[in-house]
Amino acid sequence: MQIDSYSDAEGGFTMLEVIVCVGLVVSATVIALGALPVLIRQSTRGIVRTAAVEVARNVLVRAEAAGTYLPPDADATATTRVQTTNNHTWAFVPAAAFSSAVSLARVWCGQTQITVNVTTTYDASTDLFRVNVAYPSDPCDATALSAQVTLAQRYAPALDPPGSSYVVPIADPQRQ
Amino acid sequence: MGWSERQYSATEGGFTLLEVLVAGMLFVLVAALALDTLRISDTAVGFSAMHAAARNALSATVTQMREDAREAVAIEARSTSCGAALEFIERDAAGIEVRTYADRAGTIVRLVSSGTIDPCAQTIPARILLSGASGWRVAAIPASSLPAHSDPISGVPDDGFLATRPIADVAVDTLVRDANGVTIRGGNGIVEVQLAADPVTAVVDLLRGQRASGATEVLAYACGGRCALNASFPEARGRALVGCTPSTLFANTPQYVVPASFRSVSGANGVTQTVVTSYLVSGAYAFAFGGPDAFVAQRSWPVRVWPPNGATIADPYPVVYGEDALAALSFARIAADVGATTTFGAQLAACAAMNQESVYAN
Numbered sequence: 352m353q354i355d356s357y358s359d360a361e362g363g364f365t366m367l368e369v370i371v372c373v374g375l376v377v378s379a380t381v382i383a384l385g386a387l388p389v390l391i392r393q394s395t396r397g398i399v400r401t402a403a404v405e406v407a408r409n410v411l412v413r414a415e416a417a418g419t420y421l422p423p424d425a426d427a428t429a430t431t432r433v434q435t436t437n438n439h440t441w442a443f444v445p446a447a448a449f450s451s452a453v454s455l456a457r458v459w460c461g462q463t464q465i466t467v468n469v470t471t472t473y474d475a476s477t478d479l480f481r482v483n484v485a486y487p488s489d490p491c492d493a494t495a496l497s498a499q500v501t502l503a504q505r506y507a508p509a510l511d512p513p514g515s516s517y518v519v520p521i522a523d524p525q526r527q
Numbered sequence: 528m529g530w531s532e533r534q535y536s537a538t539e540g541g542f543t544l545l546e547v548l549v550a551g552m553l554f555v556l557v558a559a560l561a562l563d564t565l566r567i568s569d570t571a572v573g574f575s576a577m578h579a580a581a582r583n584a585l586s587a588t589v590t591q592m593r594e595d596a597r598e599a600v601a602i603e604a605r606s607t608s609c610g611a612a613l614e615f616i617e618r619d620a621a622g623i624e625v626r627t628y629a630d631r632a633g634t635i636v637r638l639v640s641s642g643t644i645d646p647c648a649q650t651i652p653a654r655i656l657l658s659g660a661s662g663w664r665v666a667a668i669p670a671s672s673l674p675a676h677s678d679p680i681s682g683v684p685d686d687g688f689l690a691t692r693p694i695a696d697v698a699v700d701t702l703v704r705d706a707n708g709v710t711i712r713g714g715n716g717i718v719e720v721q722l723a724a725d726p727v728t729a730v731v732d733l734l735r736g737q738r739a740s741g742a743t744e745v746l747a748y749a750c751g752g753r754c755a756l757n758a759s760f761p762e763a764r765g766r767a768l769v770g771c772t773p774s775t776l777f778a779n780t781p782q783y784v785v786p787a788s789f790r791s792v793s794g795a796n797g798v799t800q801t802v803v804t805s806y807l808v809s810g811a812y813a814f815a816f817g818g819p820d821a822f823v824a825q826r827s828w829p830v831r832v833w834p835p836n837g838a839t840i841a842d843p844y845p846v847v848y849g850e851d852a853l854a855a856l857s858f859a860r861i862a863a864d865v866g867a868t869t870t871f872g873a874q875l876a877a878c879a880a881m882n883q884e885s886v887y888a889n
Contacts, residue, residue, distance in 0.1 A: 366549070369550075373553050373557060376557055376560070377556070377557075377560060380560045383564060383568075384564060387567055387568065387571040391571055391575055391578075395578065395726070397582065398582055398727050399727075401582065401586060402729070405589065405730065406730075408593075409731070409732040410685075412717060412732040412734050413676065413686075413689075413717060413732055414688060414689075415734055416670050416673060416715050416716065416717050416734050417670060417673050417674075417694050419697070419715040420697045420715055422692060422693060422694065423695065424693075425692060440690075442689065442690055442692070442694075443688055443689065444687070444690055447687035447688040448687065449683070449685045449686075449687040450678070451680070451681065451685055452678055452680035452681035452683070453680065453727060453728075454680045454728035455726055455727050455728075456661075456723075456724075456725050456726050464680065466681070471687070471688040480688075482688075512695055512697040513697065514743075515743070516743035518746075518767075518818055518819055519746055
């Protein structure tokens with residue numbers, strides 16, 4: 352059987368050419384359609400990342416609030432008080448882990464609330480408080496916390512609350 | 528009809544029915560696909576644009592809040608007729624400026640004024656930050672409540688990074704008063720803003736106020752070689768102490784007090800008096816020293832016969848006879864009665880001098 356799949360002197364396209372062409376168009380369309388949700392998810396990823404950064408910032412703010420003032424009962428004497436306020440060991444634990452949540456609206460996949468994992472570390476030697484938030488890179492697959500953001504802050508030494516008083520041991524005048 | 532056959536006629540012109548049908552089907556298929564693609568593309572582009580616009584507006588609002596928080600001496604959560612309002616109080620050489628955030632029927636607005644205003648009044652011009660907000664909450668959280676803080680979205684505790692020590696609430700006077708003359712105070716609490724919008728609910732924690740300090744130092748002297756306490760309280764030597772408080776122990780114990788012998792007599796004017804016959808009396812007393820090296824110095828007076836010479840006198844002390852105990856009118860009187868004036872007086876003087884700190888000024 353001889354297959355004469357292209358035109359000769361008369362010109363025009365054969366059936367096979369047309370079918371192949373249409374097949375290519377359909378394939379390209381399908382690929383394009385399949386990519387659109389991915390693009391939308393990409394835009395949602397930015398939203399989740401922004402929310403994760405805010406979660407981390409909020410932890411830093413709460414840590415700052417808790418570590419601003421040394422409680423009067425934390426250390427009553429000036430000598431040890433100075434040492435105590437050299438860092439924030441009195442306020443922060445070395446390591447902690449807890450969860451937070453991000454509430455989304457009108458996400459492509461219908462996901463409304465996703466959980467993010469928060470871990471904090473505090474290094475007394477450098478007085479550095481660090482917070483890490485692990486969040487899903489794909490908000491439609493909230494179980495895979497594959498992306499993360501880390502913020503760190505070194506806080507100023509703790510202050511004495513206005514109106515508080517504490518003891519300053521000084522030597523006998525005879526010894527001064 | 529095989530593939531080797533011509534699909535159209537070269538000599539007769541026109542298309543066969545099959546060709547027209549196939550071409551029509553292909554056209555319909557491609558047109559349908561194209562339309563669907565356009566529809567989905569339009570939806571997707573609109574969705575992305577909506578997300579981007581909403582995200583930008585929300586992000587700009589949150590950024591503006593944090594910037595205002597950095598410049599504020601205090602942040603207040605206030606109730607208004609249109610819900611909660613968030614106030615940032617700024618103060619500089621030019622005076623006071625209040626930046627107020629409020630929810631006007633789903634539109635988050637920001638107002639700048641020289642004092643506290645009603646942000647709900649539509650007549651007051653405001654800058655629109657965000658439209659289409661579906662929720663707006665502002666809550667002041669004291670620092671002492673931070674160890675019990677929970678995530679506002681999930682309700683799960685998120686305070687694990689804080690040590691267990693209680694956190695002191697500190698109020699800082701901002702020297703700013705609101706419209707009602709009430710002093711606005713900053714401090715170490717936070718204000719938590721929850722802004723439900725498209726496409727995400729933003730939670731923003733803001734530190735309420737400035738870092739002001741104002742502690743009082745209480746000097747504690749370490750008693751050295753010429754310390755006036757040395758003579759009366761040798762155990763105070765080398766200790767860092769603050770203040771001295773004398774106290775007595777007049778419990779009726781055989782060690783210190785012998786029960787009084789007393790009786791009632793009628794006076795000339797008909798008034799009944801309690802008289803005390805001489806008995807052995809003593810007492811214990813203590814000086815409590817505060818400070819880093821706090822301690823209590825306990826002393827007792829020597830046992831004496833009192834009143835002297837077996838006399839019978841009207842009881843000068845408010846005696847609790849039911850408990851066979853004496854309650855002293857004063858340290859000095861007891862000391863004088865038991866003949867310990869010199870020793871006790873020196874101890875009292877050293878204690879008082881320490882409280883006045885003048886003894887250390889030599």
